[in-house]
Amino acid sequence: MPELPEVETTLRGIEPSLANQKIDLVTVRQSSLRWPVTPGLAEIVQGQEVLAVTRRAKYLIVELEYGSMLIHLGMSGSLRLTARDADWRKHDHIEMQLGSGATLRYHDPRRFGCWLWSEGEHRQLTHLGPEPLSDDFCSDRLFQLSRNRKMAVKPFIMDNRMVVGVGNIYASEALFRSGIRPDRAAGRISQKRYTMLTGHIKEVLSAAIEQGGTTLRDFVNGNGEPGYFQQKLAVYGRGGKVCTVCDGVLKDIKLGQRSSVFCPNCQH
């Protein structure tokens, strides 16, 4: 389940093999993803050179000479570099062969991801909030946006218009570290506590990216998804278990259709 750290890890892994390479051949075996793969995408991008590979939120952007491809890994997607003649695994949907001989495979069992082509800006990228690790994401901004909002703070910080890239795992962890109950109304949290929360969001995401860096080679070589962050999680997936800080039992509630685990003792 790629969250922002996994997408960033993927970017760092594949970028050197794609940048400044010509796309020789693209094969789309399954075009039914979150949105249909842009019709004719393969023919359009073949022959173009990759100018750069970047990331915005959880989207990867492959910039080409006449436009760009927008790639999302959805819930279960992954990109890996393979040998040119590697066997196709179940759920390998798209392959991109580069001039160097490098081959990129897109694998996505649940098909929540996307591969889209556009000559201009992708509509998915308009209306996105700031990157969580940039200075544009600051507590003042978050505090101002939260005023008069009755929505619970957890779905609030997971809203891409507030800040991008904060998924269920890291939202839960950042709220725990901040001592804030996930179901507290966003508009009823003080500026001081938003300062803490903002800091913890940055902290938890950058720590995960750092750890992603250590499993970078494995990840790109395609030996399965990294499970490196699991033992560091204090609340996510631990409903009913004992809190790591006090001796209370962690509670599991639904917020905006998402499971939300917190410690009723430590979080208020």
Place this chain on the structure above:
DNA sequence: CTTTCAGCCTGACGGC
């Protein structure tokens, strides 16, 4: 305007 919620999809898992 804000907020909620169904739907997309497959695999893993628990109950029987």
Place this chain on the structure above:
DNA sequence: TGCCGTCAGGCTGAAA
């Protein structure tokens, strides 16, 4: 053993 229901998750767009 296998069948069925439930859950997980990001994101959009329609409904309230």
